[in-house]
Amino acid sequence: MILKTPPNSSVCTGSNQAGESVSAVGQENTTTIRVRKLASTGAGIDEIDEQQDHNQGGDISLNSYDATAAAADHGRQQRPMALDQENSNKSTTTTTTTTVRASGSIHEHSSHIGNDSISNGQAERQKQAAGFSTSSTQVNDNNDYNNNNNNDEGLGCEVRMIGRLSTPDRGRIMVAQSMIPRGTFLYRLAAQATVCDTDNRTRRCASCLKQIGSHDHDMAVVKDEKVEAARKMSGGGGGGHGCEGCGEIWYCDHACADRDWEVLHAAECRFLKALYQGLPSTTNTDEDEAAWITSVGNPHREAITRFSQQGFEPYTQDYCRVLIRTLTHRFHEFTDPPLSIQLGVTPADPPYLESADLDQSKGPLPYSAVEDLVMNRESYPRGKVEGEFRDVVRILDAFQTHLEVSYLPRMDRRRRQHIGAKAMTEGSGNALKPPRRLLETELMNLVMREECNSFGMYEYPSFPLPPPTTSTTAAAAAAAAPVVAVAAGTDAGEKSEGKDNSKICYALGLFVRQHLYGFNHSCSPNLFHVAHNNQLLLYAARDIQPGEEINITYLEFGPHYRIPPPPEAEAGARKGVEEEEEERRKKKKEAFQNRRRVLKSHFYFDCGCARCTYEATLYSSSGNNAKEGVKGLTGDEEEEEERFLREGLSCEREGCFGFYAPPAVLRARQDNKGSMNGSNVGGRWGCVACSRLQS
Numbered sequence: 001m002i003l004k005t006p007p008n009s010s011v012c013t014g015s016n017q018a019g020e021s022v023s024a025v026g027q028e029n030t031t032t033i034r035v036r037k038l039a040s041t042g043a044g045i046d047e048i049d050e051q052q053d054h055n056q057g058g059d060i061s062l063n064s065y066d067a068t069a070a071a072a073d074h075g076r077q078q079r080p081m082a083l084d085q086e087n088s089n090k091s092t093t094t095t096t097t098t099t100v101r102a103s104g105s106i107h108e109h110s111s112h113i114g115n116d117s118i119s120n121g122q123a124e125r126q127k128q129a130a131g132f133s134t135s136s137t138q139v140n141d142n143n144d145y146n147n148n149n150n151n152d153e154g155l156g157c158e159v160r161m162i163g164r165l166s167t168p169d170r171g172r173i174m175v176a177q178s179m180i181p182r183g184t185f186l187y188r189l190a191a192q193a194t195v196c197d198t199d200n201r202t203r204r205c206a207s208c209l210k211q212i213g214s215h216d217h218d219m220a221v222v223k224d225e226k227v228e229a230a231r232k233m234s235g236g237g238g239g240g241h242g243c244e245g246c247g248e249i250w251y252c253d254h255a256c257a258d259r260d261w262e263v264l265h266a267a268e269c270r271f272l273k274a275l276y277q278g279l280p281s282t283t284n285t286d287e288d289e290a291a292w293i294t295s296v297g298n299p300h301r302e303a304i305t306r307f308s309q310q311g312f313e314p315y316t317q318d319y320c321r322v323l324i325r326t327l328t329h330r331f332h333e334f335t336d337p338p339l340s341i342q343l344g345v346t347p348a349d350p351p352y353l354e355s356a357d358l359d360q361s362k363g364p365l366p367y368s369a370v371e372d373l374v375m376n377r378e379s380y381p382r383g384k385v386e387g388e389f390r391d392v393v394r395i396l397d398a399f400q401t402h403l404e405v406s407y408l409p410r411m412d413r414r415r416r417q418h419i420g421a422k423a424m425t426e427g428s429g430n431a432l433k434p435p436r437r438l439l440e441t442e443l444m445n446l447v448m449r450e451e452c453n454s455f456g457m458y459e460y461p462s463f464p465l466p467p468p469t470t471s472t473t474a475a476a477a478a479a480a481a482p483v484v485a486v487a488a489g490t491d492a493g494e495k496s497e498g499k500d501n502s503k504i505c506y507a508l509g510l511f512v513r514q515h516l517y518g519f520n521h522s523c524s525p526n527l528f529h530v531a532h533n534n535q536l537l538l539y540a541a542r543d544i545q546p547g548e549e550i551n552i553t554y555l556e557f558g559p560h561y562r563i564p565p566p567p568e569a570e571a572g573a574r575k576g577v578e579e580e581e582e583e584r585r586k587k588k589k590e591a592f593q594n595r596r597r598v599l600k601s602h603f604y605f606d607c608g609c610a611r612c613t614y615e616a617t618l619y620s621s622s623g624n625n626a627k628e629g630v631k632g633l634t635g636d637e638e639e640e641e642e643r644f645l646r647e648g649l650s651c652e653r654e655g656c657f658g659f660y661a662p663p664a665v666l667r668a669r670q671d672n673k674g675s676m677n678g679s680n681v682g683g684r685w686g687c688v689a690c691s692r693l694q695s
């Protein structure tokens with residue numbers, strides 16, 4: 001049973017979101033409306049630079065989703081083999097040590113990139129104190145994504161993952177091993193798989209996610225023998241090119257279309273068409289296509305029909321496509337002989353990820369990395385598991401059939417041509433063999449992992465979020481900014497939040513790099529993350545001390561973080577200081593409750609961050625004890641509390657719903673959009689909305 005914490009509870013336990021122990025899926029929340037996740041801080045920076053750039057488909061019974069198979073799958077999560085393999089392929093400046101205990105329950109993973117030596121003393125102390133497995137990567141990054149920005153030079157810093165997936169409270173956490181100065185550009189991370197948001201499919205390139213029309217494009221080259229004719233790219237809205245094979249995906253140019261086709265879209269093209277336009281009649285299609293359509297069982301057909309008849313929420317469609325892409329990578333990885341090698345698309349020559357720095361090898365990670373992600377199996381409402389999730393599992397299973405029955409024969413024919421043209425190597429003349437199909441239980445786990453680990457990627461002008469108020473300052477801020485109505489705290493607010501955010505989220509990505517999925521949420525985060533085309537960039541938002549947990553926010557910085565400033569003398573005179581204070585306390589409490597509610601309904605966990613722990617006590621009857629034991633609240637309490645509760649990145653200007661961003665982000669916005677009001681941001685962080693500099 002989920003250990004739910006009432007908002008006013010004096011102990012903010014947080015449920016064991018990552019554990020394998022607890023039993024039934026909660027019944028509550030079945031009326032939750034699924035809206036776009038707000039996992040990004042909201043900014044997608046356009047054009048910052050160009051440099052970074054065995055079931056053969058029969059009826060399956062998902063009622064057989066059983067805990068035993070799921071637990072077996074869960075057991076594998078303890079081994080971050082993907083990262084080990086990845087790092088072992090790096091240059092000689094990379095050293096990797098890995099210890100895996102036979103039980104599989106404890107692992108140590110440590111890698112060092114760059115020339116500095118690692119000091120593991122702190123990490124070891126952490127590890128010993130916690131009795132936990134550890135995993136760390138020292139980063140020494142000199143990649144400045146703007147090429148001219150000293151503040152954003154990546155500094156050497158060590159971040160270590162500690163804890164177990166099943167640790168009660170917050171699962172594994174990321175901990176700084178050395179001092180990380182505020183403003184440090186920490187990471188640039190590429191996703192395992194991304195898709196354009198349903199509403200943005202013609203506006204953003206399906207490959208690089210850049211805005212279509214933002215650079216030159218030309219006609220795509222066609223390679224696949226059967227859909228060759230169909231795949232000619234047609235010019236379309238915004239200057240991009242839509243795939244004529246499916247008509248469901250758009251690219252900015254020839255290169256992106258080619259790259260995407262080679263690795264991902266060739267596998268999904270016909271399947272996407274069936275998803276969006278309905279299954280074609282077997283008489284209207286070719287042999288390969290007819291073969292898989294015939295193999296697909298009734299429940300699968302019904303799920304595909306529900307998808308094609310708009311029975312799926314846009315977000316569900318998006319994550320379904322992300323998982324289709326994730327399964328395609330897996331298929332390529334395990335095809336025997338590996339398809340990537342046969343087709344000359346090797347991991348060393350990644351076809352679709354342009355740049356992924358730091359400890360990242362280019363290209364997707366092995367599928368085992370996906371299996372290391374937390375899934376929170378016990379947290380979902382039963383209705384969701386048996387409805388939406390089950391539908392998605394059936395679609396993914398139908399896609400597996402499609403890969404085996406339709407895609408593989410086509411690829412095999414192409415491979416034979418390819419081999420024929422070159423020298424035939426030993427064994428390569430054998431027919432391609434498909435990998436083991438994922439069982440339905442494994443597909444269900446995959447869906448749940450996506451739910452816990454995917455990121456919404458947001459276009460830049462997603463802020464400020466004007467408050468639902470009529471105050472003059474707020475109205476001025478609203479007038480100056482794109483309006484996104486978010487009235488957090490009400491059902492109507494949630495609905496409008498979902499609706500309006502779908503306009504600004506441009507993509508969904510599943511990130512399986514440890515330095516993204518590893519970060520827990522905090523309502524007082526010390527990292528700032530920002531979407532940039534198909535990557536996420538991370539900066540230190542504060543000085544981070546060795547041993548300190550590193551967190552991002554899964555929410556937007558706007559209304560969920562907003563609390564009114566303390567009453568000033570004039571305000572006090574107007575209304576009475578006590579009355580103002582009381583009102584303010586009420587709003588602070590509401591903001592706290594709203595954050596927890598959204599985290600629970602969208603991300604399925606009870607937030608156990610330091611700020612929530614503090615506030616839970618503050619608003620309870622024993623509120624006086626709240627300050628005890630909360631780091632950073634022992635000095636000048638009034639001031640400290642104010643800083644803590646306001647969240648350092650929210651703009652302090654009254655009525656402004658913006659947040660502070662690093663200088664490089666501001667400059668990029670200034671350069672590209674000219675909307676920084678001419679302010680000289682210098683080296684200081686400034687508000688993306690009103691350009692106020694952070695004090």
Ligand SMILES: C[S@@+](CC[C@H](N)C(=O)[O-])C[C@H]1O[C@@H](n2cnc3c(N)ncnc32)[C@H](O)[C@@H]1O
Pocket residue numbers: 014015016017018164165169170171172173373374376452453516517518519520521522603604605606607608609
């Ligand atoms: C992206 S993962 C973060 C890493 C995760 N702790 C792990 O072990 O893989 C997100 C999951 O971590 C847990 N989590 C993150 N932040 C949390 C918080 N503030 N309070 C409680 N649980 C949290 C939840 O289970 C959530 O679904």
